[in-house]
Amino acid sequence: MTYxxxxxxxxxxxxxxxxxxxxxxxxxxxxxxxxxxxxxxxxINDGSSDDTGKILREQGYNHVTCPINLGIGGAIQTGYQYAKEKGYDVAVQLDGDGQHDPAYIGDIVQPILDDEADYVIGSRFVNKEGFQSSVTRRIGIRFLSALITVLCLRKIKDVTSGFRAVNKFFINAFASSYPIDYPEPEAIMDAVMRRKRIMELPVVMRERETGTSSINLRRSVYYMIKVTLDIIVCRISYGIRR
Structure with a gap:
């Protein structure tokens, strides 16, 4: 890594x-x-092949450059490793595509600062305002939400939201281990099974202005199958440990 x-x-x-x-x-x-x-x-510049790295260097932005593409899970884990190394108390994930409005950072951070939550999810589905994603993805999100509800008896509406804040406990935990592919639902499942305080607060998300999402139809099918299996295995493994 280059810091x-x-x-x-x-x-x-x-x-x-x-x-x-x-x-x-x-x-x-x-x-x-x-x-x-x-x-x-x-x-976290995740081995970008475009001019992302050049822009970060020329503008003097604080960044970490991964020598290869680690995938979203690996990039986020790198961020948590950085947060742990620097001694931060709260970490917030904010996507690099501009869909997460930083105006809501204070809302999702405050419950952690007030020691009311360990893990706060910025959810587009609480008030159902702003960009709501495609119909196909909303169906998938509802399925994963229902799966976690059945397995853990805990309702989380926006299980794929990457806009979230966590306390030092999760900074340390995620610095050591974090799901690699499409990690959001698996990380939520992990938090639920640890019996930590999870809060879901309303946010308004923006539609991507430029660029394209890396998740196409084929990857969406792979996503659903893999995450479903991972969630089930995670639930079974926690049951065995108890």
């Missing part, structure tokens, strides 16, 4: 995983720096 180096000035770190987000990353970082300077941030 850009930074001075810690906050107890809250914004982790921004970025893979080929050259068209978006400058806007995202500048929005954070100008509108929310009270938070530290780090961009």
């Amino acid at each position: 850009s180096g930074s001075t810690k000035k906050s107890n809250v770190l914004i982790i921004i995983p970025a893979y080929n987000e050259g068209e978006n990353i400058k806007n995202i970082v500048e929005e954070l720096r100008s509108g929310y300077p009270q938070y530290d941030y780090v961009v």
Whole structure:
């Protein structure tokens, strides 16, 4: 890994995983720096093949460059390793495609600062405002939500939301181990099974302005099968450990 180096000035770190987000990353970082300077941030350049790395270097943005593409799970885990190494108390995941509105960072961080939650999910489905994703994806999200409800007796509406904040317990846990492929539902499942305090708060998400999602129809089918199996295996493994 290549670290850009930074001075810690906050107890809250914004982790921004970025893979080929050259068209978006400058806007995202500048929005954070100008509108929310009270938070530290780090961009995880996940082996991008476009000009993402060049932009990060030229603009002097705080970032970590992965020598190869680790995938979303590996990139986020790298962010948590950085947060652990620097001693942050709270970490927030913010996607590098611009869909997560930083105006809601304070909302999802505050319950952790107030010691009311360990894990806070920014959910687009609580108030059902803003960009709601495609019909196909919403069906998949409802299925995974129902699966977690049946297996754990805990209802989480937006199980695929990557907009979330966690406390130091999860910073340390995720720095050591984090799901690799499409990790959001699996990470939530892990938090539920650990019997931690999980809170789901309403946010309004934005539609991606530029670039394209890496999840096509074929990957969506793979996603559903893999995550379903992983969730079931995770539930069984926790049952065996008890």
